[in-house]
Amino acid sequence: MEIKRLKAEFMDANVFVLVQGGHALVIDSGAKLEEVKKAIGSAKVVALLLTHAHFDHCYYALDYAKEFNCKVYMNENGKKIASSAESNYSEDGFAITDYSAFRFLSGDGQLDLSPFRVEYFSTAGHSPCSTCYKVGEELFAGDTLFSNGIGRTDLIGSSKEDMIKSLDKLSRVSFATAHSGHGEDSDFSRQKRNITLFKRFLTR
Ligand SMILES: [Zn+2]
Numbered sequence: 001m002e003i004k005r006l007k008a009e010f011m012d013a014n015v016f017v018l019v020q021g022g023h024a025l026v027i028d029s030g031a032k033l034e035e036v037k038k039a040i041g042s043a044k045v046v047a048l049l050l051t052h053a054h055f056d057h058c059y060y061a062l063d064y065a066k067e068f069n070c071k072v073y074m075n076e077n078g079k080k081i082a083s084s085a086e087s088n089y090s091e092d093g094f095a096i097t098d099y100s101a102f103r104f105l106s107g108d109g110q111l112d113l114s115p116f117r118v119e120y121f122s123t124a125g126h127s128p129c130s131t132c133y134k135v136g137e138e139l140f141a142g143d144t145l146f147s148n149g150i151g152r153t154d155l156i157g158s159s160k161e162d163m164i165k166s167l168d169k170l171s172r173v174s175f176a177t178a179h180s181g182h183g184e185d186s187d188f189s190r191q192k193r194n195i196t197l198f199k200r201f202l203t204r
Helices: 033-040 061-068 078-082 160-170 188-203
Strands: 002-007 014-020 023-027 044-049 072-075 102-105 109-113 116-122 131-135 138-142 177-180
Touching (some): 002 033, 014 033, 014 177, 023 033, 023 116, 044 061, 044 109, 044 116, 061 072, 072 078, 116 160, 160 188
Parallel strands (some): 023 044, 044 072, 072 102, 138 177
Antiparallel strands (some): 014 023, 109 116, 116 131, 131 138
16 A cells, blocks of 8 residues: 655645555545645545544545545534534635535444555544544544644644543554654654653643
8 A cells, every 4th residue: 555645735734645456545635636636646536534624634625525526534523613614723714515425434433445444433632523544554643643742632622531532542553653634654652652641741
């Protein structure tokens, strides 16, 4: 599986394009469609997965869904966030109003998006819709885990208590590399230390 990291148009957010055997899986949608198309090449897009509904991660979701004729997966709590510019933090009044391409996830589970096997974990805290996706041994952590910390818990819909529970959940998930919603990748041992350290910050 090849993993390409693209820069979103906003807030230096990341978009990931995973390519395997002529198929592609896209994670988050803040990068312009043309750039994503370039990264995908001739592969067929099987789905778009959203790590959460803040504008820098979902801005072009409907453009991707239309262009690639694919479904958009997001935690069910994201609808309220994506539908409101205030909650999704966009500066230009951006809000998603058409959810016909969306499939809503709740809790933890698996998606068979052949050839990709995807496990998803509800990791509320930064946002009530925060979701981490494990594809193979790779964890796509959105704004829950960063290489040097964890996501903010002082935003609309954030919850420190939920973040602590989500960190506990992630401490039981094994993976090779964490690919965050902003910034660089980080390996499993770094994230293990991160999770322990930042959980302590939240509980004091
Ligand atoms: Zn965010």
